[in-house]
Amino acid sequence: MALLTIFFCIILLVLLVSWAKVNPFLAFLIVSITAGLLLGIPLGKVTVSVQKGLGDTLGSITIIICLGAMLGKLVAESGAAQKIADVLVNAFGVKHIQWALLIVGFIIGIPLFYNTGFVLVVPLIFSVTYKYKLPAVYIGLPMLAALSVTHGFLPPHPSPSALVSIFHANMGKTLFYGLLVAIPAVILAGPVFSQTLKKIPSTPLDTFITKEIPADKLPGSGKSFFTALLPVILLMVTTLYLNIDKSTGSTHKFIAFIGDAPIVMLISIIVGTYTLGVSQGKTMKHLGEIYGDAVKDISLILLIIAGSGAFKQVLTDSGVNAQITNSLQSLSLQPLILGWLIAAIIRVSLGSATVAGLTAAGIMSSMVLHNPAINPNLMVLSIGAGSLAFSHVNDGGFWLFKEYFNLSIKDTIKSWSAMETIVSVVGLVGVLALNQIV
Numbered sequence: 529m530a531l532l533t534i535f536f537c538i539i540l541l542v543l544l545v546s547w548a549k550v551n552p553f554l555a556f557l558i559v560s561i562t563a564g565l566l567l568g569i570p571l572g573k574v575t576v577s578v579q580k581g582l583g584d585t586l587g588s589i590t591i592i593i594c595l596g597a598m599l600g601k602l603v604a605e606s607g608a609a610q611k612i613a614d615v616l617v618n619a620f621g622v623k624h625i626q627w628a629l630l631i632v633g634f635i636i637g638i639p640l641f642y643n644t645g646f647v648l649v650v651p652l653i654f655s656v657t658y659k660y661k662l663p664a665v666y667i668g669l670p671m672l673a674a675l676s677v678t679h680g681f682l683p684p685h686p687s688p689s690a691l692v693s694i695f696h697a698n699m700g701k702t703l704f705y706g707l708l709v710a711i712p713a714v715i716l717a718g719p720v721f722s723q724t725l726k727k728i729p730s731t732p733l734d735t736f737i738t739k740e741i742p743a744d745k746l747p748g749s750g751k752s753f754f755t756a757l758l759p760v761i762l763l764m765v766t767t768l769y770l771n772i773d774k775s776t777g778s779t780h781k782f783i784a785f786i787g788d789a790p791i792v793m794l795i796s797i798i799v800g801t802y803t804l805g806v807s808q809g810k811t812m813k814h815l816g817e818i819y820g821d822a823v824k825d826i827s828l829i830l831l832i833i834a835g836s837g838a839f840k841q842v843l844t845d846s847g848v849n850a851q852i853t854n855s856l857q858s859l860s861l862q863p864l865i866l867g868w869l870i871a872a873i874i875r876v877s878l879g880s881a882t883v884a885g886l887t888a889a890g891i892m893s894s895m896v897l898h899n900p901a902i903n904p905n906l907m908v909l910s911i912g913a914g915s916l917a918f919s920h921v922n923d924g925g926f927w928l929f930k931e932y933f934n935l936s937i938k939d940t941i942k943s944w945s946a947m948e949t950i951v952s953v954v955g956l957v958g959v960l961a962l963n964q965i966v
Contacts, residue, residue: 552927556839593830606810617656646675681909688908714951717948721950833924844883879922884914
């Protein structure tokens with residue numbers, strides 16, 4: 529009955545948004561409250577659950593998304609994105625620009641949280657799109673596939689790092705195996721799959737449509753790359769230091785503070801204000817207008833993501849995820865496939881890759897820890913792959929992609945949801961192949 533309720537609520541959400549044209553945030557509120565009532569959450573606690581989901585989701589990403597949008601807008605308005613695009617195209621050629629963006633996305637994705645990476649690379653994608661008159665989805669999907677794979681497969685991202693701890697796996701081996709699995713997944717879900725998406729119409733958000741700036745007015749390439757990649761540089765340096773220095777002294781705590789994603793983004797926007805703003809002759813008033821416009825442009829996206837968080841919280845508080853997983857534990861499947869399947873079903877039901885991964889790990893942990901025949905490093909990757917399966921309307925990443933690229937729900941499913949599913953399936957195949965070798 530719980531599964532039928534989830535199915536009904538997801539169908540209701542799709543109909544409200546696509547057929548009735550209800551604002552997605554309002555649709556999420558309606559569906560979240562409906563789901564809470566149907567799943568037996570007491571009347572007095574339904575709104576508490578919704579508010580908790582809204583607050584927890586916004587609390588974790590608001591600073592990152594807002595500051596990332598500001599930095600992205602600045603990179604676009606200053607001409608830095610145009611400069612970066614010029615350098616990349618000159619290096620790889622327009623014919624191979626997808627591969628250039630894929631490599632950049634993979635490098636950025638290793639240390640960067642997905643939401644931060646997304647808002648950071650979107651201006652670069654759109655700059656290439658407008659400058660060379662290329663289809664936005666076709667150009668952008670490979671880079672976003674790389675970001676998604678690193679988020680689900682590779683430490684130091686939260687979910688795979690937590691899974692390494694739960695299964696007593698080896699961080700280095702998991703990262704090495706993860707790279708072996710990630711490379712074919714990114715290639716197939718990115719440049720190969722995107723060949724079928726050239727005709728998807730996409731008119732990205734106006735905030736990233738910038739006028740062509742004369743070459744002599746552009747910031748230098750070093751300044752442009754440094755400012756755009758400063759969050760990556762800070763995160764890579766601090767992560768490397770923290771992995772080497774295992775002490776608990778004041779220096780370690782300070783570096784950990786500097787390496788926290790919101791602080792990284794705050795430092796980056798302060799530095800960017802000078803390198804791409806003040807030093808380029810822009811006044812603080814003009815920069816304030818740029819930042820204000822950036823926040824306005826992503827305000828609805830924030831609400832939609834918060835709404836998906838409310839829906840996820842209602843389903844979690846109702847205990848429906850436990851019912852799903854209990855019914856699957858009795859299945860006679862190869863453990864790596866079972867871990868992938870449990871994570872995939874929770875992902876489709878709840879939307880959150882992190883929740884799906886951690887929930888599946890909780891179920892599989894006793895099996896892995898008491899069965900030496902199961903490779904714990906591969907179980908981390910199998911569950912990570914499952915946690916990325918078929919992102920749809922209950923996932924914040926789905927709405928980020930849809931709203932930024934200004935797509936219909938149908939085209940978002942044909943592109944984004946299909947890409948995530950390819951990553952998930954190829955990831956599982958890669959894990960099973962490695963299991964035969966190692």
